[in-house]
Amino acid sequence: MANGSRQAAWEFFGTELKRHREEAGLTQAELGYRVFVSGGYIGQFEQAIRRPQLDAAQRIDEVLQTDGFFERTWRKLIDDKRYADYFTEVVELERTATKICTFAPTLVPGLLQTAPYTRAVMLAGNPLIADEHIEEKTSARRERAQILGDATRPVYWVILHEHVLRIPVGDAATMAKQLDHIARMVRQRQVLVQVLPYSVGAYPLMGRMVQLMEFEEAPPTAYTEAVYSGNLLDDPALVKRVQEAYDLLRAAALPAEASLALIESAAEDHRRCGSTT
Template sequence: MQFQERELTPGASPRHLYGAEIRRQRKLVDMSLVALADILGYSRVHVSRFETAERAIPPDLPPKLDVAFGTNGIFVAMYELIKNEVFPDFVRRYMDFESKSIRMRKYVSSTIPGLLQTPGYALAALRAGQTTATDEKIREDVEARLSRQAILARDNPPHLLAVLDEAVLRRPVGSPSTMAEQLRHLLTIGESPRLILQVVPFAHGAHAIMGGSLTLLTQDDGTQTAYLEGSHTGQLIESIAAVTEYELAYDLVRASSLTQEASAAMIHAAIKEYEACGQRLV
């Protein structure tokens, strides 16, 4: 049976417009889905779903499209308009501040910050938090989350001070091998001079930011912004007085954290425990 291309709806969203432009360019050069799929390194089904906006555009695709069609960077430029579409509105506004920050201070109570997650950990965390989501939706969310990590790989990345509650190390997300891989990744990136990684131990007891996560962002003009995040919600705070209060809370928690060296030692110990657990399960 002959494959029937589905009708496109470019006005539905920026992602639908992106897909329609892929098909338009493909038709202009009289190229079949199969031929384009071979050039891009994706299956025909994947390319068809890119065109119909059923699948998110992965970050490696735009430059390949520009090469395939000779479009001189159009698809790369358009990708900037759609890459964050998968995120809720409140997250996209935060990400705008995040992308322009020169300094980030984070405290997380239960999970590794998204900017520091491995693919395996991100997959397990998103699957646990979206029990009814399809595998396709989870894959899209993983790709979107990992794409945000580009901010740490740019020429002049922000300074990042990350304080992890000990629970972040102790609560398994995914398999023991997934956790061991994630914690080894923390130690590797922790060697960067622009990243300070510390752990606040259980022994410290209660503190002002328990039960949630806090990010403090500093822009190059000195503007400070706070972002409070729960499992499914987020709140961006721009009031100078409120941000000052959260800065104090963050400073107190960080002052009670282990040194970088002691934090690394605790992470090493956790890795050994997960590795031993994984061996017992084999």
């Protein structure tokens, strides 16, 4: 679904929400209270500024007695089988974000991955995976990354732990080209990248992948990932804590120029390793 069509569909969702709410004689605040979100959030859903999470759509159906209409509409708009169920909403939010900040402790983030790197990650997680499934997932990640080439692309700020640069994913050539790709995007000013070096030792959010997203007219969100699961946070207090932890990581990381030099040096190390095997 194209971005324009997707936005029109969310506007339809909001229009229907407002119509059913008013027919039920409820204010935004009253519906929000029963759905366990603020009245302001209901207003943002109705204006298609913010997308509700699945549990909110389900509770709206219960309160307004709409026989699953909003859950079915949500699933049609959000559900994309190319992504894990817990990640589909994150992909949707990335498309409307004005700023994305990511901390990657172990792997290159999907928005920066090259196709060979993605394939190597897929094979490591499932050695028996079918080629067509690999290509489907790889294509999906390339499609996600298109937001970084758009005229309205978000500010994308990434902190990579040095571990990401050193651990070989795929062969040496795959790693060298992956790091070259990141360096090229930095030099083209498409992304801001800092590296958290081994010398820092213990750090906030130890080993936890985190992504913060900001929006033009909606509150920020934070996404964290665990084993085959993810958690999208929109509680302001929790998002603030994640932001504070990210700020500490940013302060501990190498400056941009030193980070770029380390990325390019690591790429050469992988290339040299490949030439001696």
